[in-house]
Amino acid sequence: MTETNRLPLEVWGRGLLTEAQSWADRSPLRGYAFEFLWFGLKQGWACLFGGAMLALILGTFLFWPEAAPVSRYDFLVVGALLIQAAMLALKLESWEEARVILLFHIAGTVMELFKTAHGSWIYPEDSVLRIGAVPLFSGFMYAAVGSYIARVQRIFHVRIRRYPPLWSTWLLAAAIYVNFFAHHWLPDVRLALFAATALIFGRGWFWFTTDRKRRSMPLLLGFFLVAVFIWLAENLATFGRAWTYPGQANGWEMVGLEKLGSWFLLMIISIVLVSLVHRPEEEPR
16 A cells, blocks of 8 residues: 555545645636635535535435335434534534524524414425424524534634624614514515615625635625525425425425525524624734
8 A cells, every 4th residue: 555545535635635726826717716616615515504404305305205104304303403413523513503503493493483374384294393383304494504604604714894783783683583573464674674784784894715815795795695595495495395385385386586585684683693602703904
């Protein structure tokens, strides 16, 4: 066996990365292509929890046996718990981050109970592990958003310039959360909430590192891009009948673009919840 074959996998991976960076340094176009590819890979790594959950949903939808002794939804609950346990055991998430994810789980489950009671969406399959009409795996879908936000900050070394005062973000997040419930009886004020979000976060910028150079992006653009990816994931999840909207009762169809607004506002709640544990760090000038 050669010396190279005895190298640990981590060292081999670093050597491969060094060779790829050397290839990228030969021209600006290659450099941009390498950085874009690396950005996508890191984003996928940050989405590990959500990606694993989505794979479980689609896999069980396509291959779940009708004669299985447990329901698919109950299996998803167990699978989500195992994913979470594995991420903690492998130190892919810290216990501090797990506490934030628990907050997402609780807030999401409360919203699910309310929304399903008002017919906003349904869970069409039977299960034992549920609260009312809401199977317990649903809270993990919100937790996946929290996991992503906590992990992406570490993976990309995210820092922020001109982050708004924390008290203003807490008030905004509370107003958004209340509106998700109150608009069933009172006027929907989401347009005012969009305006307030632009006012509060409009001056802020993310700073992050994909490869070696620090890059920047407006906070609002970052929130919107994440909302788009959540919307795409939602389409895959509803295709896998994790839940269904009223318009999907007779067969799957794409989720309406208006849901992007809801996911954008959810991003604000998500950022604020994570800030309770990971206070935004200032990017040096």
